[in-house]
Amino acid sequence: MRFLFKTDYDQDIRLAKHSGYYWSYGILLVVVFGAPFLLEGYYIGQMTQLYIMAIAGVGLMLLAGYTGLVSLGHAAFFGIGAYTEAVLTGNGVPLPFLDEPVVFSFFLSIPLAAVFAAIAGVVIGVPVLRLTGIYLAIATFAFAIVIEEVLSRWESVTNGYSGLIVEPLYLGDVELSDGSAFYFLCLGVLLVVILMSLNLLRSPTGRAMMAIRDSEISAQSMGVNLARTKTTAFALSAGITGLAGALFAHKLGFLSPESFTVLQSIELLILVVVGGIGSIHGAIFGAIFVLALPQGLAILKDYLPVEIAETPGMEPFIFGLILVLVIIFEPYGIYGRWLKVKHYFQMFPVYKKATFKRQKAYMKSERLK
Amino acid sequence: MREATLFEFLQLVIGGVSIGCIYALVALGFVLIYKATEVVNFAQGELMMLGAFLAYTFISILGWNYWVGAGAAIVCMFFAGNLIDRIFLRPVLGQPQFSIVMVTIGFGYMARSAAGMVPGWGTETHAISTPFSSEGMQLLPETMGSLVISQTDLSVIVATIIFCAALYAFFTHTRLGVAMQASSQNQLASYYMGIPVKSVFSMIWGISAAVAAAAGILLAPTTLIDTSMGFIGLKAFPAAVLGGFGSIPGAVVGGLIIGIIETLAGFYLPPGFKNVAAYVVLLIVLVVRPQGLFGQKTGKRV
Amino acid sequence: MSLFKAENLAVNFGGVKAVDGVNFEIEQGQCFTIIGPNGAGKTTIFNLISRIYDSTEGKMTFGGQDITTVPPHAIASLGIARTFQNIELFEHASVLQNLLVGRHCHSKTGLFSELAFLPPVRRAELAHREKVEEVIDFLDLQHYRDSLIMNLPYGVRKVVELGRALCTKPKLILLDEPSSGLNVEETQDMAFWIDDIKKDLGITVLMVEHDMGLVSEVSDQVLVLNYGRMLAYGSPQEVQNDPEVIKAYLGE
Numbered sequence: 001m002r003f004l005f006k007t008d009y010d011q012d013i014r015l016a017k018h019s020g021y022y023w024s025y026g027i028l029l030v031v032v033f034g035a036p037f038l039l040e041g042y043y044i045g046q047m048t049q050l051y052i053m054a055i056a057g058v059g060l061m062l063l064a065g066y067t068g069l070v071s072l073g074h075a076a077f078f079g080i081g082a083y084t085e086a087v088l089t090g091n092g093v094p095l096p097f098l099d100e101p102v103v104f105s106f107f108l109s110i111p112l113a114a115v116f117a118a119i120a121g122v123v124i125g126v127p128v129l130r131l132t133g134i135y136l137a138i139a140t141f142a143f144a145i146v147i148e149e150v151l152s153r154w155e156s157v158t159n160g161y162s163g164l165i166v167e168p169l170y171l172g173d174v175e176l177s178d179g180s181a182f183y184f185l186c187l188g189v190l191l192v193v194i195l196m197s198l199n200l201l202r203s204p205t206g207r208a209m210m211a212i213r214d215s216e217i218s219a220q221s222m223g224v225n226l227a228r229t230k231t232t233a234f235a236l237s238a239g240i241t242g243l244a245g246a247l248f249a250h251k252l253g254f255l256s257p258e259s260f261t262v263l264q265s266i267e268l269l270i271l272v273v274v275g276g277i278g279s280i281h282g283a284i285f286g287a288i289f290v291l292a293l294p295q296g297l298a299i300l301k302d303y304l305p306v307e308i309a310e311t312p313g314m315e316p317f318i319f320g321l322i323l324v325l326v327i328i329f330e331p332y333g334i335y336g337r338w339l340k341v342k343h344y345f346q347m348f349p350v351y352k353k354a355t356f357k358r359q360k361a362y363m364k365s366e367r368l369k
Numbered sequence: 370m371r372e373a374t375l376f377e378f379l380q381l382v383i384g385g386v387s388i389g390c391i392y393a394l395v396a397l398g399f400v401l402i403y404k405a406t407e408v409v410n411f412a413q414g415e416l417m418m419l420g421a422f423l424a425y426t427f428i429s430i431l432g433w434n435y436w437v438g439a440g441a442a443i444v445c446m447f448f449a450g451n452l453i454d455r456i457f458l459r460p461v462l463g464q465p466q467f468s469i470v471m472v473t474i475g476f477g478y479m480a481r482s483a484a485g486m487v488p489g490w491g492t493e494t495h496a497i498s499t500p501f502s503s504e505g506m507q508l509l510p511e512t513m514g515s516l517v518i519s520q521t522d523l524s525v526i527v528a529t530i531i532f533c534a535a536l537y538a539f540f541t542h543t544r545l546g547v548a549m550q551a552s553s554q555n556q557l558a559s560y561y562m563g564i565p566v567k568s569v570f571s572m573i574w575g576i577s578a579a580v581a582a583a584a585g586i587l588l589a590p591t592t593l594i595d596t597s598m599g600f601i602g603l604k605a606f607p608a609a610v611l612g613g614f615g616s617i618p619g620a621v622v623g624g625l626i627i628g629i630i631e632t633l634a635g636f637y638l639p640p641g642f643k644n645v646a647a648y649v650v651l652l653i654v655l656v657v658r659p660q661g662l663f664g665q666k667t668g669k670r671v
Numbered sequence: 672m673s674l675f676k677a678e679n680l681a682v683n684f685g686g687v688k689a690v691d692g693v694n695f696e697i698e699q700g701q702c703f704t705i706i707g708p709n710g711a712g713k714t715t716i717f718n719l720i721s722r723i724y725d726s727t728e729g730k731m732t733f734g735g736q737d738i739t740t741v742p743p744h745a746i747a748s749l750g751i752a753r754t755f756q757n758i759e760l761f762e763h764a765s766v767l768q769n770l771l772v773g774r775h776c777h778s779k780t781g782l783f784s785e786l787a788f789l790p791p792v793r794r795a796e797l798a799h800r801e802k803v804e805e806v807i808d809f810l811d812l813q814h815y816r817d818s819l820i821m822n823l824p825y826g827v828r829k830v831v832e833l834g835r836a837l838c839t840k841p842k843l844i845l846l847d848e849p850s851s852g853l854n855v856e857e858t859q860d861m862a863f864w865i866d867d868i869k870k871d872l873g874i875t876v877l878m879v880e881h882d883m884g885l886v887s888e889v890s891d892q893v894l895v896l897n898y899g900r901m902l903a904y905g906s907p908q909e910v911q912n913d914p915e916v917i918k919a920y921l922g923e
Contacts, residue, residue, distance in 0.1 A: 009800040012767070013793060070467050127656040133466060134409045135614075139655045142648035154642040182560055196786045203785035203792050204771075204778035207764075211772045214761035221721050222839065223747030223776030232782060262603070273471050278763065313482035313492070313596075319476025327475070328460045329467050350515050 015198055032187060036180035044183050051186040052247045052293050055193050057271045057283030059240030062197060064269065065278040066206070066235040068213030072137045073124070073144030074268045077117040079260030081245025083158055084113040085115040086166045086255050106169045106315055110189075110246045117242020118235040120147075124201065125234030129227050132216070135175075144265050154256035163256040166249045177250035186247050197280055200236075209233050241268075270319070274326050276335025285334040287305055293319060376516055378384035381632050385659040387522035388591070390615045390626020393400065394584035395537070395605035396612065398577040404615050405553040408458065412477035413581055414602015416453075420446045420582020421594045422484055426497050435500050443582045450578025461569070477599065484596045492517040494595040499524075511527075525587045532583060533621055539589035540617075549573055604631075607651035613661030622662065626650075672735065674699045674875050675720075675843055680729035682719060687882075689715045691899040693729075697843070697892070702869050702876040704886050706910075708919060713879040714756055715899075719847050721746050721753050734842065747776040748779035750842035754832045754849065756879075760820045766831050767816050770806060773838025774799040806837045809872075810864065828855045831862065837872070844868065846878035850885050858885060883911070887922045895919070 004011075004018055016022055034045050056078055064070045087093060088109035090259055092101030102114065128139040151158050156162055169176040195303045202208040208229045211219035220226055249255055267290060275286020297315055330337050395413055402410045410416075424444050427438030457476050461469050487494050501524045505517025540546040552559040552566045557564050585598070592598060608627045612619025627647045635643030654661060673696040680693045690712040697703045705713045720725045720731060722743040731739050733749060741749070752773070761769050778780065778799065780792045807813055810830050820828060829852065836844055850858040862885050868874050869889070880886050887892065887907040895902040895916050903913040910916055 009797050009804075010793075012800070013796050064467075127652075131655060131659055134470065135610070135659060137467075137470070138409075138610060140609070141603075141654060142651045142655075146645045146652070149641050149645045149915050167536060182720055199788035203788065203796065204775055204780060205782055205785050207768055207772050208775055210764055210768070211761050211775075214763055215759040216722065218755060218759035218761075218835075219772070220723070220743045221747060221753050222835065224772070225742075227743045231861050269471070270474070273468070314487035315482075317479045317482035317486070318653045320475040320482070323475035323478070324457060324472050327464070327472050328457075331464060331468060 007187075013202060016200075022133065026328070035109045036183050041179065042100065042190075044180060046184045047181065048186045049251060050287050051183075051190045052200060052244050053118075053271065053290055054284050054287035055067070055186075055190050055247070056241045056244035057132040057275065057287050058091075058190075058197055058280060059191050059244065060268050060272050061280060061283040062200075062240070062278075063233055063237035065273055065282065066213060067209040067230065067237075069230065070133075070137045070234065070269070071237070071265075072262075072269065073140035073142075073147075073265050074237075074241050075260045075262065075264035076124075076140075076144040076147035077120060077241040078146060078245040078248065078264065078268070079257070080115040080120050081117040081242025082252075082255055082260070083151060083164070084166050084247035085109055085246035085249045087157060088112060089167050090164070091167075106171075110243065113246035114239040114243040117245065118239030121234040121236075121238025122231055125238075126227075129230050137287070141262065141265070144262060148257055148261055149311060151260060158255075158257070161256060161258075162284075163254050166253050166255060169250060182250065189243060193243065194280060197240075201280075205229065207320045212350055232234075236297050270323050274323060276333030276334050276338075279335050281338070282333055282335040285338070289322075289334060293322070343344060378514055378633075381636055382629055383518050383522065385514070385629030385632035386625055386626055387525050387628070389608075389634065391584050391588045391591075391601070391627035392605050392608045392627050393534065393621040394580055394587070395602050396608035396624045397533070397617060398581045398584070399605055399609045400612070400617055400620040401536075401573055401577045401580070401612065403609075404617070406458070406551055406570050408468060408473065409466075410577070411470060411473045412480060412599075412602075413577070413605060414599030415477045415480040415583035416446065416450065416578045416599075417585035417602055418484060418594075418596065418599040419449065419454075419480060419585075419600065420578070421497075421585030421589050421625050422487075422490050422495075423582065423642070424586045424589065425497050426489065428497050429495065430489055435498070439586050442586060443579045446582035447575040447579040450575040450581075451571045453578070454574035458570070459567060460539045462570075481596050491638075492596060494593040496593050499590050521590045523658075528583065528587055529621070532580060533617075536580075536617065539576075545569075545572065545639070577669045589637060604647050607654075608645040611654050612660055616661070619662055631649070632651055652662025673697060674701075674734060675877070676732045677716075677720075678730045678732075680716070680719060680731065681726045681727050682715060682724055688899050690719065690726075690896075693894075693896070693899075693901055695894050695901075695904065697875055697877055699875055700873060701891045702865065702878070702889050703892045703894070704890040704907075705877070705879050705894045705896060706881070706883075707902070711896040711913070712741055712899040713896055714751055716896075717847055717877075718877065719754060720845060747839050747841075750840075752836035752841035752843075752844065753845035754829075754836050754850065755860040758760075758825075758828050758832055759833070760828055760832055762821045764820065765810060765817050765819055766823075766834075767803065767832055769820060769835050770803045770838050773806075773835040774802060776839055788852065793831055802840070803838055806834045809837070809867070810834045817903075825852050828853070829853060829861075830864075833861075834914060837868070837874075838885040841874060843875045843877060846865065846876060846880075848879055848881065850880060850882045858882060861885070862888050 006012070011017070022304075035047060039047075054075070059077075060071065060074050068279050088104040089106065090103070094102045096102045124140060124143045128136055131139055152160050168178065172179055176182060208219065208224040210220065211224055212226060212229055216226060252259065270292045271286035272283060273286075275284065277283030294315055297318060326333055395417055398413045398416065399410055402408055410542055420442050424439050424442035427433045427441050431438075433441070437592065453476065457472055461472055484490050499521070500518035506523075508518055519534045531556050540550060548559070548564045549569050549572070551562065552564055552569045556566055588598070588601065592601070604627065605624065608623035609620050610623070611626060612621070612623030627650065630650055631643060631646045634646035637644075675696050675697040677693055679689065680690055682690045693702070693716065697737050705716060707713055715724065719726050722738070722741060726739060729739070733751065736749070738746070738749065742771060761772065777797060780795055784792050810833065812830065812834060815823060815827055815831070820831065823831070829849070833846070833849065847866070849861050853861060865876060865878070866889055869876055878890075890907055892905070893907050893910040894904050895910055895913070897919045898906065902919055903916050905913075
């Protein structure tokens with residue numbers, strides 16, 4: 001058990017609360033930066049995928065976990081980011097006042113993809129600001145379906161269901177969109193996104209977001225501009241998810257509207273819930289879960305009887321089952337369980353179960369009276 | 370010529386009403402559960418799919434009479450709904466709404482893949498042989514023009530009317546129905562009044578699943594049965610929102626409107642609009658009149 | 672000149688007149704109390720002042736400025752803070768974070784500098800923290816700084832909510848039933864704090880309260896409402912002896 005003696009207000013503001021943080025996160029950083037030099041190509045690819053999912057997860061976490069606005073349509077922002085990136089770095093975009101179509105370098109195209117997604121976030125965010133809870137979820141869901149249809153029908157830009165090939169990225173002679181170079185690009189983006197999110201959460205806007213999550217009415221009375229803060233949250237969340245989409249475009253190399261469906265949106269939401277709602281850690285744990293589950297099942301298949309192992313549809317079943325079990329037994333997800341385990345060892349041998357005991361709750365009506 | 374266009378339009382409306390009735394039934398299931406338990410059930414379409422598969426098992430695999438098989442499927446789904454509430458929903462009672470919604474999503478995943486794993490159901494599409502013909506019946510004398518309705522469509526419309534009437538009578542005239550209304554309005558107060566709220570919730574889930582099963586059986590001749598048929602349930606969201614989410618007549622009217630708009634959009638507008646018409650309507654409704662057609666405007670009290 | 676003035680204030684909810692033709696003035700440094708039976712429209716007046724409801728008629732002025740139509744989030748920066756009848760704290764946040772939200776109306780940092788946490792943001796945060804610590808000292812909340820609201824007992828939550836309102840550095844503080852749900856000692860503490868808020872911090876207090884002991888202990892002026900209309904207006908003693916008031920409370 002560590003006791004913190006606080007002597008300075010800055011100690012509550014700092015990201016590293018005590019020296020243990022330097023050790024644990026330092027080791028983690030060494031591991032992730034060293035990984036490409038030790039692992040095979042396949043694993044590097046998987047970890048890159050993990051970072052991309054984690055970026056999208058952090059994006060959704062800011063909205064769903066911290067602002068309390070649940071979006072069932074984040075695949076739309078993911079898709080907008082991916083298609084923007086593919087089009088900008090593809091065969092060139094005709095711009096006014098320029099004779100030749102312009103091919104953007106990734107320095108510009110990736111941020112632009114995020115900006116486009118953020119704009120889409122504002123476009124859907126502003127009209128539905130008055131909505132809360134399930135209505136908001138349904139509105140974003142409808143928006144995502146409309147975007148999916150646009151992606152498949154706007155053939156002059158997206159090439160519809162035939163799909164769009166994403167051109168590789170180059171920095172000088174090095175191909176950036178593959179192998180360890182791409183690994184470091186995604187890792188870098190993830191680290192920046194996490195850092196920015198943590199910064200936001202310790203400053204007034206982040207606190208205003210959490211205030212809105214817990215009580216809109218008193219947030220407003222404390223001077224929080226609901227419309228502006230919610231729009232900011234939507235834009236940031238959509239932008240970060242779009243950023244992930246842009247990286248995802250290069251990871252896939254080939255875009256088709258089928259990659260950005262409602263099921264994708266739900267998968268992102270599951271990532272957030274299973275990982276642990278309301279924490280940045282949760283987004284990372286969730287991404288690990290979403291990626292590791294199919295892998296784990298594939299390994300497990302070798303040990304199962306053929307009849308079970310060969311049944312199609314086993315994976316979504318387990319996926320659904322885990323989701324249900326997590327919500328029933330561990331509402332704060334993998335991160336919640338992690339905290340409990342950590343607490344157990346810190347308090348050993350005097351750990352008491354009641355520390356995390358949940359109170360029996362009656363349904364709190366979210367229906368407005 | 371103008372008459373021909375008019376009849377074409379009316380013909381489309383008839384088709385729209387028929388599909389709208391299916392949406393209405395699924396939306397009705399949503400609304401029942403939402404009204405009572407404040408849970409938005411994302412697995413309503415999956416309940417419909419399970420009901421349709423059960424009917425297929427009874428009628429086409431076991432060779433029962435259509436009516437017996439359909440009835441048995443509806444009854445089975447009533448108990449299944451009950452069981453689903455007991456197993457999945459009761460443990461999360463009192464958690465935030467969003468968590469409970471995620472439970473229904475998780476259940477939807479499980480139901481879809483479980484249906485795919487059941488021997489005889491699998492991932493192929495199936496059909497139920499029905500006593501209704503898909504041939505059209507003339508509604509008007511030949512001299513006036515052509516306006517037809519198929520027996521299948523008619524069966525859907527009639528069944529929807531019967532179900533709505535039965536539910537209405539149930540909620541207004543039976544003890545259990547009134548208890549359900551009470552627990553939907555104030556859970557804690559209903560506990561105090563001696564209403565077994567948890568069992569009431571299970572009953573609601575049962576009824577909702579039975580209605581969904583009926584919708585699935587009625588839909589079967591039109592779209593065939595497969596594991597992804599549950600996605601039609603998502604179309605019932607616009608219907609429910611349009612009607613005001615908490616209103617049973619609203620769900621029915623909303624379903625009909627969505628059905629008609631979708632059919633008309635599919636005919637008069639370029640391809641692609643048919644798929645999104647319902648959702649565009651939904652977005653417009655949410656922005657312009659979030660309480661829907663029949664809902665009441667509300668605000669939180671402090 | 673009075674700090675706050677309500678002229679002919681009225682609001683209808685679908686034909687029901689919740690507040691009807693209410694006039695009152697609050698002097699700088701006063702403790703002004705609104706009492707009345709349940710459903711008399713006391714909280715409705717609070718909601719009108721904090722602009723959660725739009726008034727159907729009438730005018731409100733605060734420090735000479737017309738506030739009848741300002742947006743609800745601008746009320747805090749004008750210098751009006753409030754508490755709620757059924758505690759509206761940020762449940763999943765710590766006491767410290769709750770109090771810091773009270774400083775929100777004074778924060779001027781931009782989104783992008785916050786994302787990068789530039790030095791000005793850090794300096795502003797430290798300054799906010801100092802103000803918050805003053806309130807923590809004032810209300811003796813040192814023990815609870817890092818506890819989550821959902822783990823706190825009701826009495827402490829009530830104090831935290833008062834603290835959050837104080838953190839906005841208001842000129843006028845609206846307290847909606849500050850003693851409801853508190854035991855005798857806690858109510859006594861609350862009375863001392865309200866007195867201190869008035870005398871030491873120089874903040875004008877407007878409160879809704881049922882506990883007549885507390886009311887006569889701290890208030891200078893009392894307004895009695897019944898069915899949205901004004902029944903009596905005066906000092907606590909005057910009001911308590913008013914026959915109309917006795918009739919409204921006890922019946923005939």
